[in-house]
Amino acid sequence: MSTDEMWAGGHPAYLDMDPGQDDVWALATALGVLQVLGVTTVAGNHTVDNTYRNAVNVLDVFGRNDIPVHRGCAAPLWHPLVTAPEIHGQTGLDGYAFPTREVTVADVHAVEWLASQLCSLSRSVSVIATGPLTNVAALLIGHPSVKPHLSGITVMGGSLSGGNVTPHAEFNFYVDPDAADWVMGSGVPIKMVGLDVTRQATVTRAEVEERLGSSSREAARMLVALFRFYARRHPDPHHPFPLHDVLAVAADVKPDLFEWRSIPLTVVRCDPVRRGQSAMIEEATDRQPVDVAVQIDVLRFFDWFWEALRLSGL
Numbered sequence: 001m002s003t004d005e006m007w008a009g010g011h012p013a014y015l016d017m018d019p020g021q022d023d024v025w026a027l028a029t030a031l032g033v034l035q036v037l038g039v040t041t042v043a044g045n046h047t048v049d050n051t052y053r054n055a056v057n058v059l060d061v062f063g064r065n066d067i068p069v070h071r072g073c074a075a076p077l078w079h080p081l082v083t084a085p086e087i088h089g090q091t092g093l094d095g096y097a098f099p100t101r102e103v104t105v106a107d108v109h110a111v112e113w114l115a116s117q118l119c120s121l122s123r124s125v126s127v128i129a130t131g132p133l134t135n136v137a138a139l140l141i142g143h144p145s146v147k148p149h150l151s152g153i154t155v156m157g158g159s160l161s162g163g164n165v166t167p168h169a170e171f172n173f174y175v176d177p178d179a180a181d182w183v184m185g186s187g188v189p190i191k192m193v194g195l196d197v198t199r200q201a202t203v204t205r206a207e208v209e210e211r212l213g214s215s216s217r218e219a220a221r222m223l224v225a226l227f228r229f230y231a232r233r234h235p236d237p238h239h240p241f242p243l244h245d246v247l248a249v250a251a252d253v254k255p256d257l258f259e260w261r262s263i264p265l266t267v268v269r270c271d272p273v274r275r276g277q278s279a280m281i282e283e284a285t286d287r288q289p290v291d292v293a294v295q296i297d298v299l300r301f302f303d304w305f306w307e308a309l310r311l312s313g314l
Contacts, residue, residue: 011126012037013252014114016072017245018044018131019054021088021095021230026130026156026245027058028223032311033253037125038068038117040110044131044175045084046092048074051131052105054091057098062219062313072110072135076176084171087230095229096222110135115143124151128252129183130245132172133157137179140186152189156248158267158278159195160292169276170195173267177276181267184278190290191255192265193247194278197293201247201301202240205231211306212314220314246305251293254304259295264288 012035017023023045030036039059041051052071059067075081089095106113114135118125127150129136136153139146157172157180165171173180184190208227212220231241250257264281268274281287 010034013126013128014038014040014117016040016042016110016127016129016131016135017055018042018046018051018092019058020045020051020092020131020245021226022243022245023130024054024058024093024226025223025243026128026249027055028062028219028312028314029246029305029308030128030249031062031064031313032308034249036064036067038070038114040070040072040114040135042072042110042131042135043074043076043081043083044172045088047081047083048072050092053103054093056103057093058222061098061222068106068113070106070108070110070113073138076132076134077137077178079176079178082165082175089229093226096225111138111142114139115146118146118149121149124149126151126154126252128154128248130156130172130248132176133179133183134176137176137182140188141182147186147188150188152191152252153183154191154193154248154252155183156193156198156245158192158265160278160280160294161196163276164195166273166276168268168274170278173278174276177267177269180276180278181269184265184267184290185287187288191251191260191293192278192290193251193258193293195244197258197296198242198244198247200296201298202242203302204238204240206237209237212309215314217314219312223314247293247296247301249308250301250304257297257301257304258293260291261294262289263292265290265292
């Protein structure tokens with residue numbers, strides 16, 4: 001895949017994230033292939049204070065302090081917050097020693113900032129959401145006038161075939177099922193990349209170290225260190241791990257890497273057993289279908305992935 005082909009998808013986008021180990025890989029690839037207009041952070045993998053600090057710190061390592069970061073919702077719409085320190089550590093990004101410094105929080109809440117930004121643009125742009133959808137739902141609920149300014153929302157979340165936090169639910173949809181259901185039914189064009197597909201594209205610690213371990217760039221050292229922590233659960237360096245959130249960036253930039261199905265979806269909100277389950281609506285409905293990824297061309301994806309990292313400066 002040529003650099004010209006990569007940059008053919010270099011359109012402007014906002015990233016809504018909860019960094020989190022896999023969010024960092026999504027951010028790294030986005031820096032290479034998108035015009036990242038801003039990053040908004042949400043509580044999910046960790047508290048919003050930590051996800052905000054993590055986003056600022058990662059952009060600093062990449063030398064991209066020009067990208068604004070705004071802190072968003074500290075809890076789901078109506079459920080208590082669930083985090084995942086067992087996966088991401090006590091900071092959300094354990095494994096790499098970021099400089100100890102005071103991180104100034106932007107005055108404007110992420111939802112208000114994103115609404116003002118979208119409405120001020122002369123063209124529609126995409127939002128790529130790789131955490132719980134609390135910020136995105138709050139944006140659409142509180143500022144419905146932004147909808148014409150959104151070319152689409154690409155979501156890493158959900159699953160058509162079982163979950164990773166319960167037998168039914170993927171983590172992001174489980175954390176805030178109300179937000180997920182609202183976004184799925186918002187009428188904005190949605191592309192959803194769930195566990196069905198993210199589990200198809202895996203990478204090993206050995207491959208990450210082979211690709212990036214000899215780089216002199218601090219950002220590469222950071223990614224290797226973070227992946228070593230992420231992969232600590234398995235001693236085999238060739239054990240495969242999914243990089244879930246990266247696939248949302250790929251779906252926004254190169255949707256032809258995927259096979260898609262157009263499906264009207266609902267997300268289970270209140271059932272204590274099935275909370276967060278993304279379910280197809282079988283009966284007639286006026287809910288706009290969601291484009292759901294069901295397959296990925298794994299070889300082409302990894303061509304794209306490693307080239308995107310190279311373009312980000314690694």
